[in-house]
Amino acid sequence: MVLDQRFDWLARAHSVLQAATYPVELAVSSPIEAWRWLQNSLASRDSLEAENQRLRNRMRDLELRSMRFDALAQQNAALIGLRHSLPPVAQRWLPADIVNVQLNSLRQRVLIDRGSLNEVTAGQAVLDDDGVVGQTMHVGPWSADVILITDPEHALPVEIQRTGLRTIAVGAGDSTSLGLPYLPANADVHVGDILVTSGLGGVFPPGYPVARITEVHKDTVQPLAHVRAAPFAHLDTDRDVMLIWFRHDSPASPLAEHNGELTSGDRRFQPLAVPPKPQQPATTAPTATAPASVKKSAAKAAGAKAGTAHKSGAPAGKPGAAARKPEPPSP
């Protein structure tokens, strides 16, 4: 257990076990799926037409809303000083079905039917059409556990859209509420404010909708405000979700965890190597009577070169140490 907790040695074993239990999970979920399938296939023409109409309307609304999105994105890119238009941050997405099993009654977890064979990795963002759902945790070959944002162990870096105030949303243990326990009592927060991801933490890129604030209690004697929010994602009724892969060269992508470490800083901002000293050209040797001194200066130059090479080797080695895998982000 300690090995599993501290290192990733047992990740393989976990994945094999997950594969072994997947048939059982599918078997448990199959009667419910079969019932749904039956309901779907017996759905009447009227209800299908009504649904079609509804989807059409929704598509029209979304198209109207996204019409000016491209232009706005370009404008925004120019405003924040990026000359080229940004590539979309989401590179690839994959729909996944939620397998209808109860993983753990006390924790908010679900099982989805995509695994490492679909290139799913641990710590991947899971969204639905309204907001953030959670992130993947244990990944088997055909299935993956998803920890929902409402799990009491899940903490999500968010910001309040209206003010840009950043804080952390922690799951409250039931599928309808999130807590914001770290807001001071004088924070500018109102009921109805919208929380979006802040892009910190390395899993979600900034700007995805998370929740709406439903409850704010400010007690003058308490240093912290008591704030609750309701997630946008339909965590208890969802049947399919989206797995997203993000483009890492996009400036809007979530900052990867191993880029920076508090002790050694960001790898890109390491001090530069000392440039090699310009070698003294041999032609500047004053007289022909000093071959020894020329040799000496050449030796010095060579020594200096070796020294700088050594020095430039050091920072190159340091990021290696900095790239040491940090503790996986505890969800």
Added chain:
Amino acid sequence: MSGSSPSLAMLKSVIGALILTLLPLPSWLEVIRPGFLALTVLYWSIAAPRAGGITLGWICGLLLDAFEGPVLGEHALALAFLAYIGVREHQRIRSKPIFQQSLIVFAALATYEVVLFAIDGWSGHALTTPVRWLPTLTGALIWPAAAAILARSYRPQT
């Protein structure tokens, strides 16, 4: 011993218990769902201590860990411990009337839950809701029924 090995019955009951564990239920039923796998392991370690015993507990625990545990091996350890209690005390438990058996099962399940609770806490995934102790109670309550059903699948030769 007339060749009727309990291993087939064991396998069936373990699969049945896994299914019951995974079955989605409404949330009010969800919190009182007893640990079916723990009951099954306990029953087999009392009824057929030499057939499954601690190994059975360990394997079932690993299966449970694959979809439930925050760390691999948590349920494996706890169920192995539960099986140990069952195997060690099987003669004393068997001779008791069913009501007293339920009380003993309650104590055993409470021990099992304490082990889980301790591991949860040590590994930093602590869950302190009082709700987590409810399955212990319901497990002890359905023990007579579970034991009767399991006894039909295999009768221990004493």
